[in-house]
Amino acid sequence: MGTREKLVEAAAELLDQGGDGAVTLRAVAHAVGVSHNTPYKHFVDRAALLAGVAEKDFSAFSAAFTGIERSAMTAIDKLKAALELFVTYGEAHPARYRLLFGDPDIASRGGQLEVVAVTTFSGFAALVAGAQAAGELPLIPAATMTSLIYAVLHGLLDLRAGGRLRSEKGLSNVLDGVLLMIELIRPNDVRQATMEE
CATH class of the missing domain: 1.10.357.10 (Tetracycline Repressor, domain 2)
Structure with a gap:
C-alpha cells in the first residue's frame, strides 16, 4: 500500500473513531507516521x-x-x-x-x-x-x-x-x-x- 492509500485509510479510521472533526491533515500524517507536510504531496487540502x-x-x-x-x-x-x-x-x-x-x-x-x-x-x-x-x-x-x-x-x-x-x-x-x-x-x-x- 502506497503513502496515498495509507493516508486515505487513516482518514477513514479517524472518521470512524471521532467523526468529521477528527480528520485533519496533521492528524492523518501522525496516524500514518509521516511528516505533517507529507499529506500535501498527495492532497491539496483536507477536502x-x-x-x-x-x-x-x-x-x-x-x-x-x-x-x-x-x-x-x-x-x-x-x-x-x-x-x-x-x-x-x-x-x-x-x-x-x-x-x-x-x-x-x-x-x-x-x-x-x-x-x-x-x-x-x-x-x-x-x-x-x-x-x-x-x-x-x-x-x-x-x-x-x-x-x-x-x-x-x-x-x-x-x-x-x-x-x-x-x-x-x-x-x-x-x-x-x-x-x-x-x-x-x-x-x-x-x-x-x-x-x-
Missing part, C-alpha cells in the same frame, strides 16, 4: 483527502454490487443483499456514510469522485432494474425507482443516526423498514404469492 475516502468507499460499493449481480441469487434477493450492504455500512460507519451520502461538498465535487459515485448508483440501479424485469417491482423508470428506494433507505439511516428511529414510532430497525417498503411496492400478485409461501 481532497475526504474526497479520497469517499472515492475509495464508493469503489468498494461498486465492486460489491458487481459481485451481487453475478451471484446466483434471485433478482429480488440481489436487491435485498445490496440494501443490507448499505445498512451494514451506514450503521458501522456513520460518519463515512454521511460523507458519501449527506455531504454537499462531496456531492458537488465532480471529477473522478463523481465518476465513481455515478458508477455506484448505476450498479445499484442495475439491481433494481433486474428486480423490475423479473416482475418483482413496478415498471416505472429504473432511475426513479432507484432514487425512491435510496430516499427511503437514507432517510431511515438518518433517523437512526439522530436517535429518532424508535419502536413506539412504528419502526426500530433500518433494514426491516426498507425491506417492508420493498414488500409494499411489489406488484399485488407477487406480494400475494410471497404471503402464501
Whole structure:
C-alpha cells in the first residue's frame, strides 16, 4: 500500500473513531507516521483527502454490487443483499456514510469522485432494474425507482443516526423498514404469492 492509500485509510479510521472533526491533515500524517507536510504531496487540502475516502468507499460499493449481480441469487434477493450492504455500512460507519451520502461538498465535487459515485448508483440501479424485469417491482423508470428506494433507505439511516428511529414510532430497525417498503411496492400478485409461501 502506497503513502496515498495509507493516508486515505487513516482518514477513514479517524472518521470512524471521532467523526468529521477528527480528520485533519496533521492528524492523518501522525496516524500514518509521516511528516505533517507529507499529506500535501498527495492532497491539496483536507477536502481532497475526504474526497479520497469517499472515492475509495464508493469503489468498494461498486465492486460489491458487481459481485451481487453475478451471484446466483434471485433478482429480488440481489436487491435485498445490496440494501443490507448499505445498512451494514451506514450503521458501522456513520460518519463515512454521511460523507458519501449527506455531504454537499462531496456531492458537488465532480471529477473522478463523481465518476465513481455515478458508477455506484448505476450498479445499484442495475439491481433494481433486474428486480423490475423479473416482475418483482413496478415498471416505472429504473432511475426513479432507484432514487425512491435510496430516499427511503437514507432517510431511515438518518433517523437512526439522530436517535429518532424508535419502536413506539412504528419502526426500530433500518433494514426491516426498507425491506417492508420493498414488500409494499411489489406488484399485488407477487406480494400475494410471497404471503402464501
